[in-house]
Amino acid sequence: MQSLFLLTGPNGGGKSSLLRSICAVALLGICGFMVPAESALIPQFDSIMLHMKSYDSPADGKSSFQVEMSEMRSIVNGATSRSLVLIDEICRGTETAKGTCIAGSIIEALDEIGCLGIISTHLHGIFNLPLCTKNTVYKAMATEYVNGQTKPTWKLVDGTCKESLAFETAKKEGLAEAIIQRAEELYSSVYAKEASSGLSDAQLVQFGSEGAHLQSIKASAGSLGCKTKPTNKMEVLQDVKTAVTLTCQKKLIELYKPKNTADVPVLNCVSIAAREQPPPSTIGASCVYIMFRPDEKLYIGETDDLDGRVRTHRSKEGMQNASFLYFTVPGKSIARQLETLLINQLLSQGFPIANLADGKHQNFGTSSLSFDSITVA
Template identity: 60%
Template sequence: MQGEAEAKTTREMELLGLLPYWLETSQGNAIPNDVKMHSLFLLTGPNGGGKSSILRSICAASVLGICGLMVPAKSAVIPNFDSVMLHMKTYDSPADGKSTFQIEMSEIRSIVTRATERSLVLIDEICRGTETAKGTCIAGSILETLDQVGCLGIISTHLHGLFDLPISTNNTVFKAMGAETVNGVIKPTLKLTDGVCRESLAFQTAQREGMPDPIITRAEELYESMKESKVQYVPVVPGMGSKPVINGSKSEPLAKEVERSILVICQKGVVKAGEVACVIVGPREQPPPSTVGASCLYVIIRSDKKLYVGQTDDLVGRLRAHRSKEGMQDATTIYFVVPGKSFACKLETLLINQLPLEGFKLVNKADGRHRNFGTSALYHDAIPHEALTLQT
C-alpha cells in the first residue's frame, strides 16, 4: 500500500496481479489481472468471461486496502475513496411490491445521486431487467451522468447498443474480458483487455449447461433470421446495383461508401453477389475472436480519409499493431473473411488497384504492383471461378 499522504491525493488506482481470492489457482480459473484505473470503465465480455469476478475482486481489494488489511494482489495503489458503491444482479421483492427492474433502479438511483469524484462505483449488468432498447438508453444516460461526476469504477454490460448511441463522455474508456479461439471453439481468457467485445457466447453457454440441442439449433436459426431482417437493399449509384444497409447503423458515411465500393469491386466477376460479408469495426472495438486464424481482407479508414488495404490471418493482432501508431486510434476498419491466404493476396491487389478508380486515396500502393490482376477486364477469366468463390 502507498503512504497515507499520497493515498489522500491520488485519484488513480493500480492493482497488479489482482486475484479472485475465492477461486482455486490450481484449477486454472483464478487468473490474475492488472487493473490500472484512471477513469470509468465500460466493460463488455462473453458469458463466463469474468466480468462479475473482476468487479468483486476490485471491490474486495479496495475495501481491504482502505481498512489497512492485506489485499489479494501483488501490489496495490488504492485512493482514499469516500465511498465504495457496488450493484450486482438483483431479484424482485414481492413483499415490497417491486419488480427486479424497480429494485435495480432504486439501488442505482442511490449511487448516481451520492457518487462524487472520490467514489468507486461498480455496476454489474446494468439495466438487464427491462426491454432492451429503453434499457440501453437508460444505461447510456447513467453512464453519461457518472462520467460527468468523474468517479472511478466499472459498468459491465451486454447491451452492445450502447456503442451505437450518441453518448458524450470524457472520463470513460472501453474495456473487455478477452476471448480466444482454441480448436475452433471460442473460450474466455478471463483477462482484462482494451476495446469492446460483442461476443456473448450465449448459445455455447446454454449448450454447456445442458440445454437440448434442438433448442440451440432453433435459436441459431432464429438469430440468423433476425440478422437478415435488419438488412435491406437500396440503390446507391445508378447502374451499379445495390448495397446492404443495416437498419439503424451509426457508421459514418465514408465507411458506407467504402463498403459499397468493396462489394462492387468484388462482384465484378470475382465473386457472386451476396458472398462478401463486410463487417465494420469501430475505432474502439475489437474484431471477434473467430477472426483469429482466418484469412481476412481489411480496409482501414484513417482520420484523413485515406485508406490502408491489407490482408492477415490475425486481424486482432494486426489491428492492435496499426492502432499503436500515432493518429490511428480513431480509425474505422472494414473487414471480410476469405477462403485462404493465396486468395486474400489476390483480392488485396485487386482492391489496391481498383479503390483509387472509385475515388478513394490509398496510403499503400506497393502491393498493387500485380496490375494484370487488378486492372484487366479479363482478370476473372484468367482464374477458375471455383477458386474465386467465397464460402459463407
C-alpha cells in the same frame, strides 16, 4: 483508474469476477489488510457500491427492473467523487432500446460526478449513443484461440468487445444442437442482414440476377467515383462499405457461378471503431480489412489474425485511433483475391489507396470449395 470503465466482453469472459475482485480488494485495502498485488494505491473511499443481478421482490410488489432502478437511484444520489461504483450488466431487465438509453444516461451522470468504477454491459448500442462523457474509457475482457476454441484470458484490455459468444456458450452448456442451429439461422436472417452493408432494399434485390447485379455495380461505381467528396467520416464509411460490398459480391458470383444468384449471401462489412477491438469470432478466420488512416487514405489487407493485425497497425505513430471495416471469407485464397481486387477497384473509383503495390500481387489459385459451402459473415 481515473474515472469510469465501460466494460464489455463475451459470456464467461470474467466481467463479473473482475467487479467482485475489485470490490473485495478495495475493502481489504481500506481495512489495512494485504491485497493480492505486487503494489497497490487504494484511495480512502467514502463508499463502495456494488450492484449485481436484480431479482423480483414480491413482498414489495416490484419486478427485477424496478428493483434495479431503485438501486440505481440510490447509487446516483449517493455517489461522490470519492466513491467506488461497480455495476454488473446495467439495465438488462427491460426492452433493449430504452434500457440502452437509460444506461447511457446513468453513465453520463456518474461520469459527471467523477467517481471511480466499472460498468459492465452487453448493450452494445451504448457505443452508438452521442454520450457526453469526459473521462469514461472503454475496456474489454480479452480472449484467445486455443485448440479450436475461444477461451477467456482473464485479462483487461483497451477497447470494446461487441460479441457475446452466446451460441458457443449455449452449446457448451448442452443446449440441443437443433435449437442452436435454428437460432443461428434466425440471427442470420434478421440481425446479420441489418448489420451487413447498409445497402438499400432495392440494391439487395438487384443481386437476384447477373445482369441486374452488373447494372448495380456500374451505377454504384459511377456514383462512388468521388465526383463529390464526402463531407464527413460517416459518409466516407458508408461509401466504402457500399463499394466493397458491391465489388466483392460480383467477384463471388464470378468465382462460384451459382445456378441461382438470388442465393448469393450478402457480405457483412463490420465496422471497428477507433477504440474497439475485433470480436472473438474473427480469431483464426480469413478476413479482408480496410483501414481508415489519419491521412484519409485507405489501407486494404487480408489476414488470419485480425486482432493482431489491428494492434500492429495501431502501434504505429499516429495510427492509435485508426478505424477499420472487415468481412470474413472461406479461406486465404479467396481473401488474397478480394484484397487485390479491392485495391484496384477502389482506386479506379476514386478512393485514395495507401498500399498500391499490393494490388500487383499474384492471386492464389481459385478455391475448390463448392458454393454451398461458402459462409460469408
